[in-house]
Amino acid sequence: MRFHKYEAINAVFLCGTVTGAAKMLNLSQPAVSRLISSAETELGFLLFDRQQGRMAPTDEARQLRPAILKIMESMSHASSLAAGLRNGGDRQLRIAAVPSLATAVLPKAVKSFISNIPNAS
Numbered sequence: 001m002r003f004h005k006y007e008a009i010n011a012v013f014l015c016g017t018v019t020g021a022a023k024m025l026n027l028s029q030p031a032v033s034r035l036i037s038s039a040e041t042e043l044g045f046l047l048f049d050r051q052q053g054r055m056a057p058t059d060e061a062r063q064l065r066p067a068i069l070k071i072m073e074s075m076s077h078a079s080s081l082a083a084g085l086r087n088g089g090d091r092q093l094r095i096a097a098v099p100s101l102a103t104a105v106l107p108k109a110v111k112s113f114i115s116n117i118p119n120a121s
């Protein structure tokens with residue numbers, strides 16, 4: 001299933017209405033309705049019961065929710081990682097030293113490293 005469908009399902013969970021989900025996702029209400037309907041067709045079961053303008057999650061949708069949240073979290077992590085890589089990446093330098101070197105030599109070496117590498121902090 002495409003990510004947009006998971007996004008729409010999650011938004012309806014959060015908002016309780018298709019209109020609210022559409023606003024959250026910056027989509028039209030019919031577009032969100034189509035995504036939900038398409039997801040239900042693809043999954044083979046209803047995700048929400050339509051009740052007086054509100055969308056109540058079915059038992060199946062409640063069982064599926066933890067997996068959807070994991071997908072959302074993974075996509076968020078991937079986006080953050082990609083942004084970091086695009087901006088030069090987050091690189092870590094790990095240093096292990098015996099206590100005598102850690103207090104005597106290491107501070108000078110780290111200071112020298114930081115002054116020679118402009119983006120290091």
